[in-house]
Amino acid sequence: MFTKGAAYNSMIRIFGMFLMVCAAFCVVLTAYAQPMSRKPGPRYFEDRIPYPVLEPAAPKKLRKPVIVIDPGHGGHDPGAIGAKGTQEKKITMSAAKELRDLLTASGRYRVMLTRSSDKYLEHEQRLRIARAGGADLFISIHADSTGNKAARGASVYTLADRAKGRSKRIVKSQNWIMDVDLTEQSDPVGDILVDLAQRSTESQSEQFADILLKNLSSQTRLIGNSHRRAGYYVLLAPDVPAVLLELGFLSNAQDEKLLKSKSHRKKVLASVTKSIDQYFATKEE
Numbered sequence: 001m002f003t004k005g006a007a008y009n010s011m012i013r014i015f016g017m018f019l020m021v022c023a024a025f026c027v028v029l030t031a032y033a034q035p036m037s038r039k040p041g042p043r044y045f046e047d048r049i050p051y052p053v054l055e056p057a058a059p060k061k062l063r064k065p066v067i068v069i070d071p072g073h074g075g076h077d078p079g080a081i082g083a084k085g086t087q088e089k090k091i092t093m094s095a096a097k098e099l100r101d102l103l104t105a106s107g108r109y110r111v112m113l114t115r116s117s118d119k120y121l122e123h124e125q126r127l128r129i130a131r132a133g134g135a136d137l138f139i140s141i142h143a144d145s146t147g148n149k150a151a152r153g154a155s156v157y158t159l160a161d162r163a164k165g166r167s168k169r170i171v172k173s174q175n176w177i178m179d180v181d182l183t184e185q186s187d188p189v190g191d192i193l194v195d196l197a198q199r200s201t202e203s204q205s206e207q208f209a210d211i212l213l214k215n216l217s218s219q220t221r222l223i224g225n226s227h228r229r230a231g232y233y234v235l236l237a238p239d240v241p242a243v244l245l246e247l248g249f250l251s252n253a254q255d256e257k258l259l260k261s262k263s264h265r266k267k268v269l270a271s272v273t274k275s276i277d278q279y280f281a282t283k284e285e
């Protein structure tokens with residue numbers, strides 16, 4: 001028998017269940033509403049430390065690459081003396097300034113010379129200038145000389161493997177700051193850091209030398225085996241990609257004449273500029 005009282009009780013029960021469902025729904029909604037409105041990020045920052053607002057990503061490479069040009073010799077050191085008496089230090093200075101002007105005119109680089117007057121700089125000072133200036137590329141300019149008067153042509157030097165130990169010793173003796181201060185590190189850690197920097201720098205120097213020789217070959221004569229390796233001091237910084245460019249042989253009368261010619265130098269230096277452009281273009285890819 002379905003009585004009026006029983007129907008009333010059923011209604012109360014159904015209403016009660018409805019209220020319980022509503023309450024449960026509210027609890028669930030409250031629990032989820034908070035996380036949905038929370039900023040993304042670690043929970044423990046919430047309500048205590050404002051979540052850091054990230055700046056929009058800066059455009060890649062706003063800084064202009066720094067090119068440090070090193071005119072070889074200077075002051076009391078004239079360098080090689082040409083067949084007709086030309087001093088290497090004068091050729092290197094003219095070429096360095098002409099290259100600086102070409103690079104500056106492009107507007108793409110910050111250019112520094114290690115010396116801009118006829119003064120002698122120790123090799124160590126030349127490297128210190130490059131490192132202090134944040135050089136992305138270091139080019140030391142020279143002109144060759146040899147007893148064989150027939151030898152002609154330009155060449156490019158990068159650091160020889162055998163000189164890497166010397167490079168490490170200089171880093172330590174000069175207390176050069178790499179990623180960390182090496183004097184604070186045990187030797188193995190310091191060596192690993194220098195090794196890493198050296199490996200990266202070496203591959204960049206080699207890459208630039210390859211580009212440079214390819215472009216030079218279309219503008220001037222190269223000697224055989226034109227990519228050479230040596231332990232020259234100016235190539236020793238483990239964190240500065242560097243080449244030493246020998247523009248030609250002052251001991252050869254024809255090369256001497258060419259090196260003294262502004263129009264010849266302009267042609268050669270235009271190919272150096274083109275090489276620098278191509279080298280840095282590979283870094284923007």
Ligand SMILES: [Zn+2]
Pocket residue numbers: 072073079080088142143
């Ligand atoms: Zn020289």
